[in-house]
Amino acid sequence: MTAIRIAIVGLGKIARDQHIPSIAGTDGIELAAIASRNASVDGIAHFATLDQLLADGRDIDAVALCTPPQVRHAQAAAALKAGKHVLLEKPPAATVSELAPLLTIANKARRTLFATWHSRFAPAVEPARAFLADRQIKSVDIVWKEDVRVWHPGQTWIWQPGGLGVFDPGINALSLVTRILPRPFFLTKADLSFPANCQTPIAADLAFTDDTGVRIRAGFDWRQTGPQTREVHIETDAGRLTVANSGGRLVHDDRTLLDETRYEYLGIYRHFTELIASGTSDFDLSPLVHVADAFMLGRRHSVEAFSD
Ligand code: NAP
Numbered sequence: 001m002t003a004i005r006i007a008i009v010g011l012g013k014i015a016r017d018q019h020i021p022s023i024a025g026t027d028g029i030e031l032a033a034i035a036s037r038n039a040s041v042d043g044i045a046h047f048a049t050l051d052q053l054l055a056d057g058r059d060i061d062a063v064a065l066c067t068p069p070q071v072r073h074a075q076a077a078a079a080l081k082a083g084k085h086v087l088l089e090k091p092p093a094a095t096v097s098e099l100a101p102l103l104t105i106a107n108k109a110r111r112t113l114f115a116t117w118h119s120r121f122a123p124a125v126e127p128a129r130a131f132l133a134d135r136q137i138k139s140v141d142i143v144w145k146e147d148v149r150v151w152h153p154g155q156t157w158i159w160q161p162g163g164l165g166v167f168d169p170g171i172n173a174l175s176l177v178t179r180i181l182p183r184p185f186f187l188t189k190a191d192l193s194f195p196a197n198c199q200t201p202i203a204a205d206l207a208f209t210d211d212t213g214v215r216i217r218a219g220f221d222w223r224q225t226g227p228q229t230r231e232v233h234i235e236t237d238a239g240r241l242t243v244a245n246s247g248g249r250l251v252h253d254d255r256t257l258l259d260e261t262r263y264e265y266l267g268i269y270r271h272f273t274e275l276i277a278s279g280t281s282d283f284d285l286s287p288l289v290h291v292a293d294a295f296m297l298g299r300r301h302s303v304e305a306f307s308d
Pocket residue numbers: 009010011012013014015035036037038039066067068069071089090091118151152155157168
């Protein structure tokens with residue numbers, strides 16, 4: 001089978017850290033071009049913009065959109081209309097409603113649209129989902145606290161409308177929890193902390209429940225220095241399940257069931273090649289819906305101005 005020739009659009013932190021090595025490590029797909037205004041990779045065809053790449057007419061089958069969410073809809077629509085399969089970094093969009101039209105275009109063009117949620121490819125996720133499938137769940141505590149200066153140095157788009165602020169990492173937790181919990185849940189309360197000079201929050205405290213009345217709490221904070229915390233604790237009728245280390249570790253009561261290095265993006269690219277081969281798309285909006293709800297329901301608090 002001929003390898004899928006993919007172009008990366010937006011050569012920034014995640015493209016360099018994860019996409020390039022993961023494409024190199026996946027059978028059936030190869031990096032054929034970069035479209036990025038200010039960056040390139042030695043030996044790989046380079047275009048300043050996606051439009052220039054699409055106008056070039058060279059043999060590109062797919063694009064991975066690693067740009068900020070605010071610009072991805074237009075890029076995804078253009079790429080699909082040009083007959084390319086499209087992989088969207090998370091979050092897949094800056095609004096909930098811009099995604100449905102993309103799926104329509106993808107279906108019409110018979111191309112794959114893959115809205116990735118990288119945390120769902122962490123090793124603890126499917127075992128946790130299987131464990132919880134027939135358990136009675138008593139409570140869920142999500143603690144996702146990071147240092148924004150470490151993970152997003154110099155990035156301004158995260159503080160602008162559509163950049164999501166602390167929900168940029170928080171949506172990783174929501175993508176994981178919406179995968180492992182057996183029932184859908186919904187937001188009941190949100191407190192959002194906005195730095196005085198930013199248009200997106202730096203911290204969020206959220207309360208959710210489901211139709212059985214389970215208490216689900218989430219604390220997202222981008223001001224944590226030192227060790228980073230990305231954990232979900234689930235109390236069940238069969239003890240406490242903890243998904244720790246962003247989904248790399250699974251602990252049942254005091255017993256570690258799994259502790260592995262996370263190679264989430266290898267799973268992403270394997271899945272993308274499978275989707276393309278089967279002519280299907282993968283598109284789940286539920287994590288983004290929870291974020292939109294938080295902006296709708298959230299009480300806004302002003303906190304100290306942010307400086308990088
Ligand atoms: P980034 O370092 O800012 O990279 C994004 C790149 O997109 C920039 O280097 C820039 O390249 C291009 N770009 C920026 N603004 C643009 C615009 N207005 N129009 C067109 N291109 C633009 O951001 P990142 O951290 O890689 O994050 C990108 C996406 O990946 C985000 O959605 C983020 O949530 C997701 N993600 C990030 C991480 C992480 O650890 N950082 C982890 C997982 C997922 P040029 O200037 O060269 O065009």
